[in-house]
Amino acid sequence: GAGVSQSPSNKVTEKGKDVELRCDPISGHTALYWYRQRLGQGLEFLIYFQGNSAPDKSGLPSDRFSAERTGESVSTLTIQRTQQEDSAVYLCASSRNEGSNQPQHFGDGTRLSIL
């Protein structure tokens, strides 16, 4: 596709429910990243994929968070038993390869609100 696509754009759910967020990277981009951004805060790194392996999961805040990626395509970020502090914008980015000399291109994000 022309850009990174994320869905849904907005998600409102009750505390305790599970949510699944989807990211479709730019075609041909092998590296994929998930970030979280709370209101008025900076980007918080969650996880990075190279292909379908995740060499860096250091940012996942708890075991309620998990992510997977199929091949060099779509990734899903799953949050189980959501809590109110999970409310944030979840941003996905992709880049051409794992080399960090490549800029990342972001999707529009999923705005998650936990009631």
Place this chain on the structure above:
Amino acid sequence: RKEVEQDPGPFNVPEGATVAFNCTYSNSASQSFFWYRQDCRKEPKLLMSVYSSGNEDGRFTAQLNRASQYISLLIRDSKLSDSATYLCVVNIVRDTGFQKLVFGTGTRLLVSP
């Protein structure tokens, strides 16, 4: 010490002013540097890469000072549309050789009429 540090601002400047932001980084092995722009409630967008010799793109000039481990962004003739948060991005090289891009928390710029 944070890996990438920026003054959060806000920097309040009138239209037409020149404004500069600095960003310091802790990892002396860093090789790649970028400036991103993020508008309110939008995703970050790449503004420009930062090259060793410095580079210019219209009203925007980026510079790198390896000795002091900082990068800068200069905006000349500020426009109202330049109001945004500017994110400094640096690749951090771990002892294992693993590298990743680290985003600063951003500097907020407000340009007023």
